[in-house]
Amino acid sequence: MSSDWNESDPDPRAAAAALRRELASEEQWMRRVAVSGTEEKPEPDDLVSWILRAARLESVSGDSPFAAWPQLASAVGIDVVDAITKAAKVSMKVLEESGGHALGEAIGDAEDASCLRAVEPASTGLLGPVFPMLELWVEAAEESPLDDDAFDIVTARRETWPLGDDRRLSVVQTPLHELDHRVVAKLHGGVQRLAPVFELAEDLALFADGRPSKRMLDQFNSRKGQGVTPAGLDIIVEPVLDDWWDVFVRIKGSASKIVRQVRLGTLLLTRLEEDPDLWTVSLKDLPLDPLTRLVGSDIAIKTTDGGRFLI
Structure with a gap:
């Protein structure tokens, strides 16, 4: 859900602009589908991904379409609380069982959940019931031991998306390689x-x-x-x-x-x-x-x- 930056050239302004265009395009698609009734409707994961990325953009620039999510959810007929809850459970399973690129992206999704938790109350206040699940999601990602691929993805995310301390996960701010965890365990x-x-x-x-x-x-x-x-x-x-x-x-x-x-x-x-x-x-x-x-x-x-x- 969160792999939308260029790892080789992490430019925060360019990444924010690209994400803004991406979200606008997806919003137009969802609104068009809702009206036409002839195209296949978005899946719940499509809307959850849009909401999470919009929350990240809102956290970085304060200029995002995030506040439009209730209208989008109503237009496409998706229960957002249920959809986020299911997405969180799937992501937590990835965090527990996966490595490499999948782990790095899952940590990014959890950090987007942290952004959602921070920006949503001031926007609509409609997602209170899902906040406990967001908390579980965020905490599941913290202090995950990272292999080489996951470490690179998390590092690129930190350089590309300058989030505040209340939204930045410690696993992104100061990532620990799985070798670091072994060294600490051996020392103590x-x-x-x-x-x-x-x-x-x-x-x-x-x-x-x-x-x-x-x-x-x-x-x-x-x-x-x-x-x-x-x-x-x-x-x-x-x-x-x-x-x-x-x-x-x-x-x-x-x-x-x-x-x-x-x-x-x-x-x-x-x-x-x-x-x-x-x-x-x-x-x-x-x-x-x-x-x-x-x-x-x-x-x-x-x-x-x-x-x-x-x-």
């Missing part, structure tokens, strides 16, 4: 698992009144662990899932101040300003499938001294 002894692999029993994935069952809460909240960071600091991890699908991870010990990142599966947690040892994220707005998957996912913690922990 790899990932430390603080507790046995967590497996959510299938029968616990059934909820009453839209809330987690008591058995699910008990199983999730039973996983705790402690370890030592590469610098010799103690770390104690205590996760909690509450009745309203809020996840809290309290980190104790001398390492609590050097924790730089906490994730539940692909979802990034936020550190509370009023309680820096507590990290949290809400799952309540997620669709059932990703919600269930996340509840059963590992919690990953990273520290500034190179420590990586799973629980």
